[in-house]
Amino acid sequence: MITMLSMSICTxxxxxxxxxxxxxxxxxxxMELFGDSELVALDREALFQALRAxxxxxxxxxxxxxVVGATPYLDDVLAFEDVHVVAEYTKVLGYSLLAKPGVRRKDIRTVIAHPVALEEVKPWLDLEMPEVERRAAxxxxxxxxxxxxGSGSDTAAMGPPSAARLYGLTPIVxxxxxxxxxxxxWWVLGHAMPAPGCNDKTSLLLTIDEAGFQRSLQALTGSAxxxxxxxxxxxRSLxxxxxxxxxxxxxxxxEIARLLAEHGEFRLLGSYPRRY
Structure with a gap:
């Protein structure tokens, strides 16, 4: 189903x-935000190049x-000067252990997942499958x-159930x-910032030295x-x-417009409907 959020930011x-x-x-x-008809899968470098172009x-x-705080992709976003955060989306994750049909849990010797996922499922793996090798993807x-x-039948992945359908795997757990x-x-990035709504959030980037941090923070807390x-x-430096x-x-x-006009150490990343 295409959500109201997708209709507001996707033409x-x-x-x-x-x-x-x-x-x-x-x-x-x-898929939950936009449906699946106009989605394009790209690797990390190609994704940001396509957005820039x-x-x-x-x-x-x-x-x-x-679990781990900021992801490695946040710094990629901060490197952009000409795009805005136009939406946010949050989801509570529940991983599935995915393997080829017929593979049993006791057959699995290696679990492959994104490094963040490996951190998130670590308590479960430590308890339920402590002997398996953990490999990053x-x-x-x-x-x-x-x-x-893969040619073997002793490897499983951690991911969403939709991955099982796409790759012919079976959820074991x-x-x-x-x-x-x-x-x-998640942040959705675009080139045109949404108009004000009834419940918005603004993300800013503050670049400052230690001497100026307190002054900037006081200006910020007086504005929002x-x-x-x-x-x-x-x-650049320590x-x-x-x-x-x-x-x-x-x-x-x-108040926020005045802060941005008077304090050049703040850069606007985007304003968007608040969901989290």
Whole structure:
């Protein structure tokens, strides 16, 4: 089903890029957001190149998880100067253990998954399958594809149930580590920021040295209610810092607009309907 969110940010015929291959959690998120008729699976580099070249209208990437915090893709997003966060999407994940038909749980010697997924299912694996080898893959879809194309029958993947359907695998166990502690947030990136709504969130990037941090933080808290702060590598020196900051409201609101006009250390990443 195509949601109200998809109708508000996806125009007819506009392609949506996501981290491929098919069968990843990002693919699952995009199907829930937009349906599956205009989705394009791309690898990490190609996805951001396509967004920069505008050969896709939107790109969907996971940016934070409740288990490991910021994902590696968040810094890719911060490198863009000319795109906006136009939507967010959150999902409580429950992994499935996927193997070829006929494979039993006791036959499995290796489990393949995205590194974040391996962290999220670690408590279950430690308890239920402590002896298996754990191998990283680029995504849940890539993990399922490796299992499906492999010659052996002692390997399984951790991923969404949709990956089983795509690659002809069988879910051996479902709902692994499912719960609010296993929540992933995606950002949808685009070139045109949505108009103000009734319940918006704004994401900012603050680049500052230690001496100026307190001053900037005071200016921010005097302008908007802060929801979250994520520190990112400064990239230039140990004294320089970058912070992704989520606040309540839309960038067009006078207080936030004034902050951005008067404090050049803040960069607007986007304003979008709040879902989390």
């Amino acid at each position: 007819a015929g506009a392609r949506i890029g996501y981290l491929g291959p098919a069968g990843s959690w990002t693919h699952q998120a995009c 505008k050969t896709v209208a939107r790109a969907c990437v996971p940016v934070t998880t409740s 680029a995504s849940a879809g890539a993990a399922a594809k490796l299992v499906a194309q 479902n709902g692994i580590e499912e719960g609010p502690h296993n929540t992933t947030r 209610r802060v929801l979250a702060i994520y520190e990112r590598p400064g990239k 004294e320089g810092h970058r912070y992704v900051i989520d606040v309540v409201g839309h960038a067009s609101q006078p």
